[in-house]
Amino acid sequence: MSHSLDVLQSRIEGGGRVSADEALFLYRFAPTWWLGRMADLIRRRKHPEGIVTYIIDRNVNYTNVCVARCNFCAFYRPVGHHQGYVLSFDEIFRKIDETIALGGVQLLMQGGHNPDLPLDWYEDLFRAVKSRYPSFKLHALSPPEVVHLSRMSKLSPPEVIARLVAAGLDSIPGGGAEILVDRVRKLLNCYGKATADEWLDVMRHAHRAGLRTTATMMYGTVETDEERLEHMLRLRALQDETGGFTAFITWSYQPEHTERGGTEATGIEYLRTLAVARIVLDNFDNLQASWVTQGGQVGQLSLAFGANDMGSVMIEENVVRAAGAEYCMDEVEIVRNVEDAGFVAKRRSMHYEVLGDPMFRERDLPRQLELATARAAGDTSVPAELVNYPARSAAAKRQRAQPPSPVA
Numbered sequence: 502m503s504h505s506l507d508v509l510q511s512r513i514e515g516g517g518r519v520s521a522d523e524a525l526f527l528y529r530f531a532p533t534w535w536l537g538r539m540a541d542l543i544r545r546r547k548h549p550e551g552i553v554t555y556i557i558d559r560n561v562n563y564t565n566v567c568v569a570r571c572n573f574c575a576f577y578r579p580v581g582h583h584q585g586y587v588l589s590f591d592e593i594f595r596k597i598d599e600t601i602a603l604g605g606v607q608l609l610m611q612g613g614h615n616p617d618l619p620l621d622w623y624e625d626l627f628r629a630v631k632s633r634y635p636s637f638k639l640h641a642l643s644p645p646e647v648v649h650l651s652r653m654s655k656l657s658p659p660e661v662i663a664r665l666v667a668a669g670l671d672s673i674p675g676g677g678a679e680i681l682v683d684r685v686r687k688l689l690n691c692y693g694k695a696t697a698d699e700w701l702d703v704m705r706h707a708h709r710a711g712l713r714t715t716a717t718m719m720y721g722t723v724e725t726d727e728e729r730l731e732h733m734l735r736l737r738a739l740q741d742e743t744g745g746f747t748a749f750i751t752w753s754y755q756p757e758h759t760e761r762g763g764t765e766a767t768g769i770e771y772l773r774t775l776a777v778a779r780i781v782l783d784n785f786d787n788l789q790a791s792w793v794t795q796g797g798q799v800g801q802l803s804l805a806f807g808a809n810d811m812g813s814v815m816i817e818e819n820v821v822r823a824a825g826a827e828y829c830m831d832e833v834e835i836v837r838n839v840e841d842a843g844f845v846a847k848r849r850s851m852h853y854e855v856l857g858d859p860m861f862r863e864r865d866l867p868r869q870l871e872l873a874t875a876r877a878a879g880d881t882s883v884p885a886e887l888v889n890y891p892a893r894s895a896a897a898k899r900q901r902a903q904p905p906s907p908v909a
């Protein structure tokens with residue numbers, strides 16, 4: 502592989518595209534400062550006004566019960582496990598109330614593949630949310646969750662998406678992509694939950710149905726450099742086709758408490774991956790800094806390596822927290838990091854429309870960290886409304902068959 506940095510620099514400066522081979526050369530051999538310079542140049546071309554955005558929303562994991570059993574995941578509990586939970590509608594409403602009190606505009610809702618939550622549970626929940634909070638947005642259900650619902654309901658993914666949209670779904674988060682190469686997915690035990698093609702197809706159908714979505718990449722497990730780039734190139738091709746992705750977010754695998762174990766990629770590897778993503782994904786407008794996994798300081802540095810967005814300010818991210826990522830920043834902290842890096846901080850919607858200046862400068866707000874509550878481990882209460890849906894798993898059927906415990 503012999504390429505010249507000068508040739509690639511003039512191509513990138515002229516707005517040209519890099520090939521798979523050239524991207525691999527850059528990822529492996531370009532100096533880190535050079536990658537940062539090119540990524541920053543593209544970021545400035547796409548966002549010349551020097552604004553860095555973020556969204557006030559809340560990450561809610563509605564259930565941790567999951568049949569997929571990905572071996573990089575520290576969050577899930579098998580069906581029937583004593584620490585399995587499902588949030589009640591009332592708990593979700595309470596979280597929305599708190600989010601709105603902090604100026605939040607949407608819920609990012611993702612969860613395990615729970616066989617006892619049928620499609621109509623999601624439809625009832627979305628309808629209930631929309632009737633209580635008509636302008637509040639639901640950014641929910643990553644492609645593998647859509648595939649799971651499609652299998653359970655025996656409806657095609659486009660039919661599932663249409664039903665969810667009719668119930669109130671606004672957009673789809675790009676989770677569950679890991680690496681979009683089936684060799685890797687088999688090794689991570691996530692091929693069964695969705696193949697690379699299935700993930701991309703859900704996004705294709707969602708975009709065709711008029712939804713905007715994000716795209717993610719989790720690197721640092723078993724994949725090769727070529728496979729990371731194949732992932733990016735598959736996203737680039739779909740974006741050429743549909744234009745439906747709003748943003749790309751990459752983070753490193755968080756190994757703590759997972760079946761797979763291993764070590765976490767370094768900060769430099771993160772910055773190089775982010776910068777190469779900015780160069781390769783020339784048809785993506787927005788790149789998020791993943792400060793939840795990288796910490797505020799590397800998150801801030803990301804702004805010099807192609808990122809133009811700080812993601813969500815309100816953290817209730819049980820999946821990465823369960824695997825050891827514990828960074829937490831509220832709006833005050835995000836804005837401090839953005840401004841200290843020389844940018845103007847603005848609040849945005851999921852569609853990246855600027856909504857305004859930092860909320861805490863407009864009105865008095867409680868510090869968000871006080872409200873960002875992870876569910877206490879071991880709380881396994883079963884929400885009352887679950888009896889409205891037939892039990893499907895053997896564990897849930899057994900539990901339903903038990904007589905109610907006597908009231909003291």
Ligand code: SF4
Pocket residue numbers: 567568569570571574575576577612613614645691694
């Ligand atoms: S990553 Fe998601 S699908 Fe995989 S085991 Fe964890 S909760 Fe289940």
